[in-house]
Amino acid sequence: MANIPAPEGRRHRTRLHNRTLNWLRNPVHSIGAAALLFLAYTIVWPVLKIAYTTFVWRQQDVRLTGAANPGHFTLYHWTRVLASDMSASLFYKPILNSLAVGATVSALSLVIGCSLAWLVTRTDIPLKRTISFLAVIPYLLPAWILSQAWLTFFKNGKIGGTPGILQSLLHVSPPDWLSYGFVPIVISLSIHDSVFFFLIVGAALSSMNSQLEEAASVAGARRLTVLRRIVMPLVLPSILSGFILIFTKAISSYGVPALLGTPVNFYMISTMLYSSMRSRLTTEANVLSLTLMLISMLTIYLNQRAVGRRRSFVTVTGKGSARRLTPLGPWRFPAATAAALIMAAVAVVPLLVLLAQSFMLKEGVYRLSNFTTHYWWGGSDPDINTGEKGVMQNPIFLLALKNSLYIAGAASVVASVTGLVLGYIVARGRQSWLGRAVDQVSFLPYLIPGVSLSELYISMFAKPTLFIPALYGTIGLLILITVVKELPFTVKAGSAAMMQIGTELEEAAQLGGASWLTRFRRILLPLNRKSLVSVFLLVFIGAMKEMELIIMLVTPRTETLTTLTFYYAEKCYEQLTNVILMIIIAIVVAVYAVAVKLGKADLTQGIGGQ
């Protein structure tokens, strides 16, 4: 009796073994499994840790209620947030605000991003490169700068100080709804983030074969029908991707809603969450961030259902295809002028004013005698900023510059390749649980508060675990966290790009005996080169601006330009802060120029596609 099941079991085991091997032989599966392991450790594990804390009493909770019993299971935190007399102010009002802001920002960015993308990719509008470049600039500036600019124009008497420009010119006080709260928050965030929409949708549009449209026209379809039946289905996946990306970015943003929302008691989950953190009610903050995660997972799920059911539309095939541009006719120049002017107003003017300010001894005094280079490279002068030297004379400037370049450079290279590989899994494994899981999980990092993630990373990487070395205190951890934090964007861009590339190129190579690595290196990388460069650029910008993540993880050796800004800002040395900002922007522009030159990539065709 005992002997019989053994061979049976062994045979069963061999079969299982073979099946597993077979399953893994598919690169989507093997790489997908590896990717999932990576995501599990860097994202799922931290999220689970966060989730765990919300069901346990902590010592801190004794402050909230006498019933607290440290270390034991409780639902108190969830009931407090979701169903107590606090819930309306603590959760429901803020969540409604968050959802409204998120949805409106996405919609507005969709309009801005898609129209720009269409103009640049599908029409014969002149100045394409200029317009595309200008579109990136608002993202270069910290988001709060745009809201500060908004206040300068539209603020009313409510928050005092210098009156807004509108008020001093027209002598009318703008109503509160125009000055603060929902409207300006939505507009600032949309201007700042619509570049993502522009790039992602631009990619889909630019790689779309005009023959499809032409065929439809020849068959007698009207313009609107072509748009509805041909163009829309093709770009819908990109639009949905962009929508979720912007939605997530908007509901997780802090600086803009804090500045513009506070005067009218307009709180979002992100501002409430920040407050919980600062007040050391960590568990409450965790519950709030988990609710955001649940919401976005739900949207992604719906998105997968919407896109997943459709057939996928391959637009990049082995065959060359002509792309015919829609002539704008007499509108060509007016459209270009209008686009360039609008972009200049929101992008270039702020930049120039910042630049001018960094050369002004006293801000706001427009005289030649007020011109100074002190803040750039001046020595110590006790009359200016209590003797603070110019930025370039600061002893740690060079070190900070080097660190910033190294972190941002390395992180963005790693991030863009990681994004492409994970995007490959998502695109090719769209019908399998693996692809969906990677898609879902890679979206969470935007919603994990930066500070919580950094804290968890200290614990996770302070000591060597298994084969992972102790990364804390090295630049490696800063790079890792930047890569992880940018995954939502890089994976979306990567999968959008991959989704457009037909499998037949790969299959042909496979028949020719090429390994997956060769295929990736020789086919997928070159085809996605432009997308890669654009992703690299955006991650680079993000990393150069990053503050929250880095501040917790730096040790003094890893001082960066942003930590230097932090120091100047605290002391109110505005011009010095501006100088650093200008240096960062100059670096990004230089990197952009190099990327365009070497990578032969430009943003006119968006991210993804050829």
Next chain:
Amino acid sequence: MNMLNRLHTNKPAKAALVLASAILILTACGQTNDADGANASGGNNASANAGGQAANETAAAGNDAAGNAGGNAADASASADSADALYAKAKEEGKLIVYSTSGRANDAAETFMKQYPEIKVEVSKVKSDEILDKVTKEQDAGQFNPDVIITKEVSGAVEEEMVKPGRYLKYLPADIAPMVDEPYRTQAEAYANYVEFRTIFYNAKHYAEVPVKNWWDLTTPEFKGKVYTADPLSSPAFMDLFTTMVVNSDDMAAAYKEKFGKDIELHGTENAGYEYIQELFDNGLIVLKGSDDVLDAIGKADRDAVGLAVSGDVSKNEENGWTIQPIYDIKPKTSVPDSGYFFLANKAPHEAAAKLFVRWMMGETDGKGAGLDPFNQVGSWVPRSDVQTKNDIPYESLNLWAFDGEALYNTAPKVRDFWIKQK
């Protein structure tokens, strides 16, 4: 910002200026995180530095070394702690690492490295609550990185979560201790090198004399819609002031009676402290993001509004073109101290250098060293009887509530809940 005046006088430049001004304000420092101002306050002295008792001045003079028992029990004698002895040891260590909530540490480090060129100081500037998390996680993982911690309180959490479990250690050199004012000599959780507090600021251009004498003045029709505060929800140090009012609600009730001549009537609130918060809201309190936003609001133009900000901000007057003045005498008490504490970190890897740096920042034995300069400023007091303050009022005469860390730690969440419900 005289841009606006010019807007009216200089017509040709008008168009350019309109565009330009879009961003003029953009870098107002209010937008950046002002760690120093944003964090919580004060020492956990059960006893008081309050009430304007000047007793310390005399007490300190006749003090003996035993008086600092609570301060540095671990440190043997003054001689082992002398600057020379420490420097000899510190040279071998070569450097030290500081986690500081205030940029003042950078300034002190600069002079320190001139004095002791063989020791390199590396300063990480982090907010108080983040230092707390960072150090906890590091120490739990067996990493002991920082040597010196310069931090504000976070509603009592620094004492409860860091000092009591031994993560931050007190250090007060024996030769300096006798000159230190209470509570910072023995009673507080540690020595604080500077003390600030939140108080009411007004525009000196508009008001010839101090417009507010009692906290309850802000609830009168005269100030309807004219009171600003930084958001206590994102700056817990502001919440600490309100929490202290709740904790000392009897004082608030007494001040009410003094102001209105009748006993306070509670409208569904628990005590006079909560009632005060509610009445502030009823009177149209305007909440802004940060301390600098508040000062911009009242200081940039000729305004009759008043606002709550940090005393130390008065030193930014010239830099920002403000004409603001803080009020240093309000009934029942002006405020609650927000102290900048010095700690040594547990298992500090460069202990001698750390002690040497702390001594330097304290201004050495006689309090005259250059290291003290960044801390001894207008609006910020050094609690040493032998140090001449730059303020008109000496530290001992400030009428402040005691910082009761334990009470704040336990009451703060309830006051925060109450605040959130007002919205």
